Each structure stands twice: as C-alpha cells, then as structure tokens.
Amino acid sequence: EVQLVESGGDLVQPGGSLRLSCAASGFTFSRYWMGWVRQAPGKGLEWVANINQDGSLKYYVDSVKGRFTISRDNSKNSLYLQMNSLRAEDTAVYYCTTDGGYWGQGTLVTVSS
Amino acid sequence: DVLVTQSPLSLPATLGQPASISCRSSQGLVHSDGDTYLHWFQQRPGQSPRRLIYKVSNRDSGVPDRFSGSGSGTDFTLKISRVEAEDVGIYYCMQGTHWPKTFGQGTKVEIK
Numbered sequence: 001e002v003q004l005v006e007s008g009g010d011l012v013q014p015g016g017s018l019r020l021s022c023a024a025s026g027f028t029f030s031r032y033w034m035g036w037v038r039q040a041p042g043k044g045l046e047w048v049a050n051i052n053q054d055g056s057l058k059y060y061v062d063s064v065k066g067r068f069t070i071s072r073d074n075s076k077n078s079l080y081l082q083m084n085s086l087r088a089e090d091t092a093v094y095y096c097t098t099d100g101g102y103w104g105q106g107t108l109v110t111v112s113s
Numbered sequence: 114d115v116l117v118t119q120s121p122l123s124l125p126a127t128l129g130q131p132a133s134i135s136c137r138s139s140q141g142l143v144h145s146d147g148d149t150y151l152h153w154f155q156q157r158p159g160q161s162p163r164r165l166i167y168k169v170s171n172r173d174s175g176v177p178d179r180f181s182g183s184g185s186g187t188d189f190t191l192k193i194s195r196v197e198a199e200d201v202g203i204y205y206c207m208q209g210t211h212w213p214k215t216f217g218q219g220t221k222v223e224i225k
Contacts, residue, residue, distance in 0.1 A: 037162075044216055044219045045154075045156075045162060045207070045216045045219075046216070047213055047214040047216070050212070050214070059212045059213070061213040062213070095162070099209075100152055100164050100167070103161040103163065104161065105161055106161055
C-alpha cells in the first residue's frame with residue numbers, strides 16, 4: 001500500500017523557518033518525480049515545488065523562490081521542504097505528492113505572531 | 114503562468130443524473146513529448162485530494178467508471194454519468210504541462 005506521511009508542520013512566527021518531511025513507502029520512491037502542494041484555509045490548491053527522481057531538477061512557484069528549498073533522500077525514501085523567511089500567506093496545509101498520483105494527509109503550517 | 118478556469122464553480126447535482134464540469138486553459142496543454150497533462154482531482158470534505166483522471170481521459174485505479182474526462186487543446190470536461198452521494202466534494206482540474214503547474218479554482222458539487 002502506498003503511503004505518504006508528512007510531518008514537521010507547526011506554528012511559527014513571521015520570518016521564521018520550518019522543515020517539512022514526507023516519508024514514503026509502498027512504492028519505488030526513487031522512480032518518481034515528487035512535489036509539494038499547499039492549500040490555504042478554505043482556499044484552493046497551489047503547486048509549490050517539484051523535484052525529479054535524482055534531485056537534479058527543481059522547480060518552484062514564484063511566490064516561494066529564494067525562500068523554500070525542496071530536496072529528497074532516496075536512501076531514506078524521504079522528501080523535504082525547507083521553508084525560510086516564512087510569511088503569513090504561507091499558512092496552509094502542505095501535501096506531499098508523487099506528482100499528483102498519490103497524496104499524503106497533509107501537515108499544517110501556521111505563520112502568525 | 115497558465116490560467117486554468119473552471120465552470121461552474123458551484124454545481125447542485127441530482128442523484129442518478131449526469132453532471133459535467135468545464136475546464137479551460139489560457140494556453141494549449143500539449144507537451145513537447147506529445148502528451149497533454151490535464152488532470153482532474155476530487156477533494157471530499159476533510160480529505161486530501163485524490164486524482165480521478167490523468168492526461169485528459171485516463172481513469173486512475175479504483176475510480177468508478179461513471180467518471181470520464183475528455184477534451185483537447187485548451188478545452189476539457191469532466192463528466193459524471195450518474196451522480197452518487199459519495200461524489201460530494203470539490204473538483205479541480207490541473208495543468209501539468211507548463212511550470213508552474215496550476216489548478217482551476219475548484220467546482221463544489223453538492224446534492225440538490
């Protein structure tokens with residue numbers, strides 16, 4: 001059974017940092033593009049970042065460029081999102097996804113003073 | 114960025130009757146590899162999104178065959194042949210051809 005389990009969401013002050021993790025199981029992680037998608041409270045979906053199978057290609061939506069870094073460790077079947085200089089508008093549930101096919105349950109990031 | 118526009122945004126549906134959602138993109142979605150990366154997702158209340166249809170018309174594993182996708186170029190449609198109570202939720206189309214990947218605003222399906 002495919003499982004994606006996110007962790008690391010928390011309440012953080014504006015300007016702070018957070019690192020999200022996603023533990024994958026039930027499929028060959030290293031063969032998949034992976035991504036992070038977020039959903040602000042009561043809002044729609046926004047694709048935040050993508051990474052290819054070996055981590056050599058990374059794409060970011062403009063609103064997070066220079067602040068967020070996506071990475072992966074295929075030896076640990078894990079995906080990460082390092083989030084720096086957080087803003088109130090980054091408040092959202094962050095989902096880990098295998099480029100759309102499988103999704104985790106999400107982890108809530110709240111940026112507030 | 115590619116703008117993806119869904120209509121309607123609210124869809125009161127009748128049990129057992131068909132329903133359809135339209136999705137239009139501001140640019141063509143044919144990738145250089147020849148595929149069209151237009152997908153449909155369902156998000157039930159309180160749940161994570163679930164992909165129903167990938168690359169315009171391919172149903173994901175376990176998706177009931179009452180769901181179908183069609184379209185080409187910039188115009189796409191999701192059809193539910195006979196709405197069931199479990200179909201309540203928000204439906205999103207998403208283009209994955211151009212970066213950044215972009216979603217439509219979502220269509221809320223409710224039972225009349």
